[in-house]
Amino acid sequence: MHRHTAIRFETLFEEEVYKGLTDFPKHLSSKYFYDEKGDKLFQDIMAMPEYYLTDAEFSIFENHTEEITTLFRKQGGHFNLIELGAGDGKKTKILLNHLSQNGADFTYQPIDISQNVLNGLKASLAKELPDVPIQTKQGTYFEALNELNGSNTSRKVILFLGSNIGNLLHDQAIEFLKQVRALMQEEDLLFLGVDQKKNPQTILDAYNDKTGITAAFNKNILSRINAELGGDFDVDQFLHWEVYDPESGTAKSYLVSKKEQTVTIGKLDFQAEFGPWETIHTEISQKYDDRIIMWLAEKSGLQVETEFTDSKKLYKNYVLRKAY
Ligand SMILES: C[S@@+](CC[C@H](N)C(=O)[O-])C[C@H]1O[C@@H](n2cnc3c(N)ncnc32)[C@H](O)[C@@H]1O
Known part of the structure; x- marks a missing residue:
C-alpha cells in the first residue's frame, strides 16, 4: 500500500x-x-535540418495555398479556423495570410496548453497580419474541445498540424477523432498534418540530433x-x-x-x-501510411476527402469530413 x-x-x-x-x-x-523554455526549444527543433517535418509541411502549404484555402472557404460565409496545439503558427501564417489577402470571412481560434506560446502567437499576428481576427484559448485539446462543443455555431475548419496526432497511441487517436467528429457538422473539415513512415534512420535523426x-x-x-x-x-x-x-x-x-x-x-x-x-x-x-490513416478515419466515423504531400513524400496533410 x-x-x-x-x-x-x-x-x-x-x-x-x-x-x-x-x-x-x-x-x-x-x-x-511546453513552458517558456520548452516552447523556445521546440522552435529550435523546428529550425534543425534533421527535423524535416516542419519544412515538409511548410512546403505543402506554400505549394498548395490556393487549393487548401479554397477548400476551407468552399461554402462561403463566416467560418472558424480552429487550430489544436497551434504552437507559434509559423506554417499556419501562410494560410492565414492568403485567406486574409483574399477577403475570407473567418476567425482564427488557436488552442494550446501553453499560454506563453499563445501570447507570442497573438503578438506576432498583431504585427504581421493585423487584419486576422484571433481568439486564443488556453487548455488541453480535450478541455478546449469540450468547451467549443457547447458554444460553437459557425462552420468549422479544424487544423491539427505538425503531426501532433502522433503523440497519441492509436486507441487515443480514435477517441480523440471521435470527439472531434462529435462537434463537426456535415460541411465542417478536419485538416490533419501527418508524418509518414520513411527510412528509419531519417526518423531517428529527427528525434536525436547531435547538438x-x-x-x-x-x-x-x-x-x-x-x-x-x-x-x-x-x-x-x-x-x-x-x-x-x-x-x-x-x-x-x-x-x-x-x-x-x-x-x-x-x-x-x-x-x-x-x-x-x-x-x-x-x-x-x-508515423503513418495511407492504410493506417484510412483505418483511423473509418474507426472514428470520418472519411478522407483529399490529401496533399511534399515533393519527397515525407509528410501528408489529409482533409477529412464526417462519414455518414
Ligand atoms: C509539436 S508542437 C507543434 C506545434 C504546431 N502545431 C506546429 O505544427 O508547428 C505541439 C504544440 O501542441 C501543444 N500541445 C501539446 N500537447 C497538447 C495538449 N494535450 N493539449 C493542448 N495543446 C497541446 C504544445 O504546447 C505545442 O505548442
Whole structure:
C-alpha cells in the first residue's frame, strides 16, 4: 500500500506527475514539455535540418495555398479556423495570410496548453497580419474541445498540424477523432498534418540530433517538475534515448536514469526511486501510411476527402469530413 493514495492534487500536472512516477514502468506526458523554455526549444527543433517535418509541411502549404484555402472557404460565409496545439503558427501564417489577402470571412481560434506560446502567437499576428481576427484559448485539446462543443455555431475548419496526432497511441487517436467528429457538422473539415513512415534512420535523426536540442527538450519536463513542484532532479543524471520501430511506425522518447537515485518532489511530499538505467517514457511520435490513416478515419466515423504531400513524400496533410 502506498501512503499517498488519498493525496489531493491542485493541478492535472501534479496528478499526472505523481501517477506517472509511481507507475511501473514510469511515464510522463509530452504535453508538459511546453513552458517558456520548452516552447523556445521546440522552435529550435523546428529550425534543425534533421527535423524535416516542419519544412515538409511548410512546403505543402506554400505549394498548395490556393487549393487548401479554397477548400476551407468552399461554402462561403463566416467560418472558424480552429487550430489544436497551434504552437507559434509559423506554417499556419501562410494560410492565414492568403485567406486574409483574399477577403475570407473567418476567425482564427488557436488552442494550446501553453499560454506563453499563445501570447507570442497573438503578438506576432498583431504585427504581421493585423487584419486576422484571433481568439486564443488556453487548455488541453480535450478541455478546449469540450468547451467549443457547447458554444460553437459557425462552420468549422479544424487544423491539427505538425503531426501532433502522433503523440497519441492509436486507441487515443480514435477517441480523440471521435470527439472531434462529435462537434463537426456535415460541411465542417478536419485538416490533419501527418508524418509518414520513411527510412528509419531519417526518423531517428529527427528525434536525436547531435547538438542535443531534442535531449534538452525532453529533459525540460524534469526542469519543470523542479521549478513548479519543488523537485530536485539532477537532469545530467538522465539520458535522452530515442527508439523507432519501423514495423509499428512508433518512435518513443525516454529519459533513462544513469544510476540508482532518489528524487524528492517537495510539493507532492513524495520521493521517486530510480534504479540504475530505469526509464521514464515521455513521448510517442507515431508515423503513418495511407492504410493506417484510412483505418483511423473509418474507426472514428470520418472519411478522407483529399490529401496533399511534399515533393519527397515525407509528410501528408489529409482533409477529412464526417462519414455518414
Ligand atoms: C509539436 S508542437 C507543434 C506545434 C504546431 N502545431 C506546429 O505544427 O508547428 C505541439 C504544440 O501542441 C501543444 N500541445 C501539446 N500537447 C497538447 C495538449 N494535450 N493539449 C493542448 N495543446 C497541446 C504544445 O504546447 C505545442 O505548442
